[in-house]
Amino acid sequence: MANTYFTFKQFTIHQAKCAMKVCTDACLFGAWAATQLQNQVAEPFKVLDIGTGTGLLTLMLAQQLNQCHIDAVEIEKQAAGQAAENIQASPWADQIQVWQNTIQDFAKNKAPHCYNTIICNPPFYEHDLKSNSNSRNLALHSHALDFAELLHITAKLLAKDGVFFILIPFARTNELLEIAATNKLYVQQFIGVKQTPKHGYFRAMIQFGFTKPNAPADEQSITIKNTDNTYTTDFIQLLQPYYLYL
Template sequence: MASIFQFKEFAVDQSDCAMKINTDGVLLAALVQVDSSSRILDIGTGTGVIALMLAQRYVKSEVVAVEIDPAAAKRAASNFRNSIFGDRMVMHACSFQHLDDTKPYDFIISNPPFYTDSLHNPDARKKLARHTNLEFFNELLQFSARSLCVKGCLALIVPTLLADELKAIAEKLDLRLEREILIRSFEEDVVIRKIVIYQKGYFGDVVVSDFIIYQEKGIYSDMYKAALQPYFLAF
């Protein structure tokens, strides 16, 4: 049975995708801003929602996506073809480690698997989508350092403790933290996620901002509505 999520300018069929559209992914796509984005890579695209959101915003960009789960890759490719951005979107059914594309990217983005210390999910495909270890992130950062053009950016959404670990790894690869967005469910809550944006060769100050999802239980904050307004029918 089809599971369609309708956005303002495109639709996402989530059938056959182990990981459905989630808050982390749409916030990452909505909140990142990059100056130069003629060529974008979405790593672990899943349903393809992040790639589609970026294709909507960056109207002159080529958006490339990779997905290791064959069923999800097939579904994302279909979502791309069915969108009005399809002629600017490319799908590769493989891991980023096996991506046969040496042309540099201006911007790499990923909502990665990050449950490094939790119990593994018994569902094999959800385990693949949600669980990983630091070796994965080492490879992701090394790949990004090789594949980004000069002043290119890498954006990730990860838990707070993992963000701190990744910063040290990234700096050794000349990927410097440019911006952090601290995400909380409610204003008084602890930070549950960080969006981190690294720039190749960056040496300026780190810009830190806060983002609150809910004004109160069941009611989204004004900043959440503003961020998703270009995409969600509800706003």
């Protein structure tokens, strides 16, 4: 059984009411995105977290970025409530607003204006068998928000010089890139993620923007653990600001 909470250095994620719990690849993604933003985006700025779940990515960004305002949108009622509780208990409650809504409705009726940054850890699975849990199906399966709709909404809400971060299964990379191209979103950073040196890539962390690079973005990689089950140096450098025992 998953822990009901996960304690970081500066905040705690309670997750008993959320179908999707804190996981290592999501933590890695949040830390990587925050590092990219520290290097790229002038402050203050506005961030949109699509499908915030527990509020993990929102809080990871808020910890590292000063003067930002984050709108965190979550379709599932219990998860949105839990995210709001986690955020209210954090040091950055006055910078973040949680919206319990579909991103489609939010984009149409409530989004205030373009965002400098959009981040998303979307539902992964399109055709896999579903569970008996409606909340878990919403969190895992893309029937409520497929890649085409996600990229279309992102292109509408992202500022011209903004950046979009997404975490996806590595096997769906080509599918996503084709859809992104139709929305004039171009790869600016691409990181393949491995569990260990012996494993193949299982996740891709991608940064998109409207500016087309002069040359194709370099495909980089990161491995979470060494063969002896210790965290790699790259992983430690990214997660040290967050994990208690790094």
